[in-house]
Amino acid sequence: MRVLLVEDEPKVAAVISDILRFNGFTADAVSTLEDASESVAVVTYDAVLLDRKLPDGDGLHWLRHRRRSSWFVPALILTAEMDSVDDRVEGLNAGADDYILKPVNMDELIARLRAVLRRPTTALGPVMRAGNVEFDPAGRQVWIDGVSVKVPRREVCLLEVLMRRFGRVVPKAALEESLFSYDNEVSSNALEVGIYRLRAHLSKAGASVSIRTDRGIGYILVLTRPEVSEAKHASGKNSEVSPSLVQQK
CATH class of the missing domain: 1.10.10.10 (Winged helix-like DNA-binding domain superfamily/Winged helix DNA-binding domain)
Incomplete structure (x- = not known):
């Protein structure tokens, strides 16, 4: 399965990408929302791991826009800073399938990703x-x-x-x-x-x-x-x- 990782911290992106590949996923890593948009336009992904604070905007705003455009690829939000209850509720209501706080245990991340991927595709959309x-x-x-x-x-x-x-x-x-x-x-x-x-x-x-x-x-x-x-x-x-x-x- 192919996963898009949107993460602007090079070391974090490298670690997560390596773990994904070790667990049998094909991983593409980008550092901006612009690159993420270009990637999903040409590649069919099975899931997206998405940071919130990125150089060119909030990953959650990007996800909300994608959901409104009939894009229902499973998305897991990864964030270290926006971790209040309100932030998590906002993320889930915007169409995220899971909301994970950094630092995250890599075994837990893989387990959560696999859990999301087991859900029926037709049940993923917010509307x-x-x-x-x-x-x-x-x-x-x-x-x-x-x-x-x-x-x-x-x-x-x-x-x-x-x-x-x-x-x-x-x-x-x-x-x-x-x-x-x-x-x-x-x-x-x-x-x-x-x-x-x-x-x-x-x-x-x-x-x-x-x-x-x-x-x-x-x-x-x-x-x-x-x-x-x-x-x-x-x-x-x-x-x-x-x-x-x-x-x-």
């Missing part, structure tokens, strides 16, 4: 898609045909669960667990009301998917307009779920 509907789990944003749609919090939770199981029936109990904590007082028809409102939001915004009822069992998100063109929903975000992945998700 999910079903038909012309897109959802960003980190930002809690919904787009339909590339246009932002305001959806209340509870309906967003329902949409997320349904999109994660696109094309499959989601039991009522699973949907209720996504909406309510143990401390909530839940009315008997709370789920039905939430589904009704979510259907209204999707329909009003022209979604090419709809929610069907499997009576007595649960609900299923299905594609209702297969003729919707790729151009319609290609809004420049990475895709986790699409109609072509119904059998996988």
Whole structure:
């Protein structure tokens, strides 16, 4: 497997590159984001190890830009300075698959890299898609045909669960667990009301998917307009779920 290492400290880059090669990886090392962009433009990498503080910018900003351009190569952030909880949360929300603080044990680095590479590729992107509907789990944003749609919090939770199981029936109990904590007082028809409102939001915004009822069992998100063109929903975000992945998700 081929790994791109973006690290501006020559000694650190040399050590990590040697360890990667010793463990069976092909390693390319660059020291700037410009070189990283040129590398990923011509080579298909299996993973990227990315420093944050680089001579020409923040590696996290580079990664966020790549994720918005439908680039879902696994990325592990390596940093010695930006190590607060907020920094780590920001990194993971921006699309990093792991956030590792330097100095890192090399055995741990290889183990974390292999763990990330074992994940299904289709689950790596930060934005999910079903038909012309897109959802960003980190930002809690919904787009339909590339246009932002305001959806209340509870309906967003329902949409997320349904999109994660696109094309499959989601039991009522699973949907209720996504909406309510143990401390909530839940009315008997709370789920039905939430589904009704979510259907209204999707329909009003022209979604090419709809929610069907499997009576007595649960609900299923299905594609209702297969003729919707790729151009319609290609809004420049990475895709986790699409109609072509119904059998996988």
